[in-house]
Amino acid sequence: MGDCGAPGDVNSNVLVSCSTGDAQLDKAVWQWLSWDKNQKTKEQIESLLQDGKHRELRERLCCRLSFGTAGLRSAMGAGFCYINDLTVIQSTQGIYKYLERNFSDFKQRGFVVGYDTRGQVTSNCSSKKLAKLTAAVLLAKDVLVYFFSTYVPTPFVPYAVQQLGAVAGVMITASHNRKEDNGYKVYWENGAQITSPHDKEIIKCIEECVEPWNGSWNENLVDTSPLRQDPLKKICDSYMEDLTKICYHRELNVQSSLKFVHTSFHGVGHDYVQMAFRAFGFQPPIPVPEQKDPDPDFSTVKCPNPEEGESVLELSLRLAEKEGAQVVVATDPDADRLAVAEQKENGCWKVFTGNELAALFGWWMFSCWKENCSQDADVSNVYMLATTVSSKILRAIALKEGFHFEETLPGFKWIGSRVKNLLDNGKEVLFAFEESIGFMCGTSVLDKDGVSAAVVIAEMATFLQGQGLTLAQKLVDIYEMYGYHISKTSYFLCYDPATIKRIFERLRSFEGPESYPKCCGAYSILHVRDITTGYDSSQLNHKSVLPVSKSSQMITFTFQNGCVATLRTSGTEPKIKYYAEMCALPGHSDRSVLEEELQKLIEALIENFLEPAKNGLTWRSA
Secondary structure (H helix, E strand, O other): OOOOOOHHHHOOOOOOOOOOOOHHHHHHHHHHHHHOOOHHHHHHHHHHHHOOOHHHHHHHHOOOOOOEEOEEEEEEOOOOOOEOHHHHHHHHHHHHHHHHHHOOOHHHHOEEEEEOOOEEHHHOEEHHHHHHHHHHHHHOOOOOEEEOOOOOOOOHHHHHHHHHOOOEEEEEOOOOOOOOEEEEEEEEOOOOEOOOOHHHHHHHHHHHOOOOOOOOOOOOHHHHOOOEEOOHHHHHHHHHHHHHHHOOOHHHHHHOOOOEEEEOOOOOHHHHHHHHHHHOOOOOOEEOHHHHOOOOOOOOOOOOOHHHHHHHOHHHHHHHHHHOOOEEEEEOOOOOOEEEEEEOOOOOEEEOOHHHHHHHHHHHHHHHHHHHOOOOOOHHHEEEEEEOOOOOHHHHHHHHHOOEEEEEOOOHHHHHHHHHHHHHOOOEEEEEEEOOOEEEEOOOOOOOOHHHHHHHHHHHHHHHHHOOOOHHHHHHHHHHHHOOEEEEEEEEEOOOHHHHHHHHHHHHEOOOOOEOOOEEOOEEEEEEEEOOOOEEOOOOOOEOOOOOOOOOOEEEEEEOOOEEEEEEEOOOOOEEEEEEEEEOOOOOOOHHHHHHHHHHHHHHHHHHHHOHHHHOOEEOOO
16 A cells, blocks of 8 residues: 555644555554554554554554443443444444334434543543544534533433433443443443344444544534433433332431442542432431542542442542441442442441342342232233343242243343343333342333342341341341352453463363363263353253354353352453352251352352463462
8 A cells, every 4th residue: 555645634743655565454554544543552653653563553443343231341442342433423324224224203203422541541532522522423413412511320311212212312421440441332212232233233333434534523513403412400300200100208318317338430430329218218428538439540449340349449448447337339330230238247348249139139129019019010020130141040030939030141131131021021120130240120221220229228227237137147038038149259350362262172072072071070961051052951952042152152061069150251340250150949058058050060160160370361460
C-alpha cells in the first residue's frame, strides 16, 4: 500500500510512513489514523508505528471486539479491539443499522443511554464521553435518545428501556473489572441483555459500517439536540415506587434499631442505595466516606470487586465495628451486584458467598409470596432461576415447596430473556441469581440489581432480628430444612488463549480421541456435559438441553458422590474458573464431613484437570 496519502490527511505534525510490510496491517493503521479524532489514542498508534512495534499494532488493530457474557468489554486505549471513542462510534453505527432494519418505529420509540464513572486520562476516555458519542451517532440520524444527565446504576438502563418503550439501550460500564477496562452493554426492547442471534447480527452490521458517519463525532449533540431527553427523574421516581412492591414489612423497617453500613466501591451506588432504603422506610445506611464518591482509580481497593471478600471490604468492616452496625452491604462500582457481611457473636465477620445469599433470598422471596398471595394462587405457576454454575439450593427448595426451578447458561443475559418469556406466558417469577453475587428480586428489572438486593437483605435482616435470628443462623436453618449445599468457587489467571484451549481439549480426549475422563483421581465421574460442543452423557441422545455456546469453554462433571463441578472460561476476564458443590439430602447435616469431601475433590480437580504448574496458571490472589 506504500503510504497513508498526504500527511495532512492524517497528522500534519507527525510525518510517518504507514508501510509495515503487511498489507492487512497497513490498511488497519491507515484506517485508524484517518478516522480517529481522539488525539491521545491517535498518538498511541502513531507512537507504536514510529517505534516499529508491529506486533503490538497487529494485536491492537487486526482484531475486533466481540460480545461476551456482559456485552463488549476490554481495556481502554487505542485499537479496534479496545474500548475507545472510535470503537464505540463503530459499535453504535452497527446497532443503528440493525435496529433500523428490525423496527419501523425505531426513531420514534427511541434508545436509552446510561453510563458509570470510569475513565482513563492517558486515552482521554471516560464512560460519560463514550455515552455522549453513543448518543451522537443516533441523534445525528434523528433518533430519539433518552440520555441520563448523570451516572446511574446499570439496572436503570434495562428498567428505562421497558418503562419508556424504547427499542434498546446501552450502558457504558465495565462493572467490577479492573480500572483499566470499560465496556458497552446492550439491552433489547424486552429489557434483557441481547443474546444470539442479535449479538452476531450486530457484529456483522458493525463490520459493514466501520467508517464514522457525518455527525458521529459530534458529542455536543447531547446538549443541543431537541431529540435528546433526560429520563433521570422519571426513571428514578418510578424505580423507587416499583421497589416497594417487594417491601413486605415496612412497619418493622421504620422501627428498626439495626444499623447498616454501605460501600459503593468508588462507583455509582451511594445516592441510589440511600434512596432505596428510604423507600423501604429505613434510615439510610451509613456510607463509607472514603468510598462513597466516584473515583475511576478505585484508590482504596486492590480491585473493585466486592466478590473478593474480606480483603476488599476492610474499610466498611472497620467502620461497621466503630458504628455498631451488624450488617455491611457492598454494591460493586456499577451497582448491579451485591456483597453482604454480618458480624458474628465473637466479633469476627462472615462474608456470605453468592450461593449462600441466594439460599437466603430464595427462602425469603418464597416465604413472602406465600404469606401475601391470594387464596387461589397456584404454586406451580411460580418460578425461580439460576445459572448452571450456581448452587442447586433453589432446586432443593422448589422440590419441597412445589414451585418450578430452571437453569440457564452462565450470564444474566440468559436469565433476563428466559424470565421475560415466562412472564409473557403468564408465569410468576420471584427470584433469579448467578453465584457471582448477581441477584434479581422481583421482575421490575430483568437483570441483576445490587440496589434492590441491598434493601431486600436489610428488610430480611430486620425481620430475622425480630425473631432473635441472624442471617447466618437462618442460613443454617435453610440448609437443615432443604439439605446442605456446600460450594466453593475460585479461579486461576491465564493470559494465553492457546494454553486455555489446550487444557479443555485435553479433557475432551482424556482417554483417547473424543473420550472424556471417567474419574478424577479417586473420584468416579457419573456424567459429563460439555456446553462448548453440545455433548451431555446424561441425556439419551447425548445432546445438551442447554444451548451450545461455542465461543467459550465450559465442561461440567457430575460425580458419583453427589458433587457437581464445572470448569469454564470467564466471559469478561483472563480467567479459568472452577465451581464445585456438594448437594446433600435433608437430614444429612454433618457439614464438616461434606466440606472435607468437597475440598479433597477440588484438589483432585485442580491437580488432574487444570495442572497449574505445568500450564503456568496463576492462583487467585485473595
